Amino acid sequence: MTFRSKRDWTFIILLVIALIIIAVATLWPVVYELFFTKHPEYPAIWIMIALFLVIDGILLWVFVDIHYTFYDDYLYVKGGPFRSKIKYKDMTKVNKSSNILVGYRILSSKDALEIHYKHSLMGSIIISPDNQEQFVNVLIEKAAHINHGRA
Secondary structure, three states: OEEEEOOOEEEEEHHHHHHHHHHHHHHHHHHHHHHHOOOOOHOOOOOOOOHHHHHHHHHHHHHHHHEEOOOEEEEEEEEEEEEEEEHHHHHHHHHHHOOOOOOEOOOOOOEEEEEEEOOOOOOOOEEEEEHHHHHHHOOOOOOOOOOOOOO
């Protein structure tokens, strides 16, 4: 079963701001070089355009391609080029999280879940499935031993 990431306006606005800042930082030198110098440096112009396309492409890829898939033995978390396989047997706890700025996170919403697990550099991953209640139900079904804060 696969869950898409929930998206909220906060992350959309942050993404747009980041894309604008990157565009200004990489494309303004191109405009300046083309229109305000007598002998433009074309290799530098092409490098800046390529840099803009690569950075913006990766940001958009990460934002658009976030999903969480349940397999028989593990949860597969994918966000653009970032991927994690989290074995159910290594999971210890799942809880709601409001701390979305610190730690290992593959999400696009402030409404997030934190999954704690062993054998992790950061100790947990923060995700934002679109249907949290159903996601937690499937997770508990796959990993009944985890602490989930329900009675």
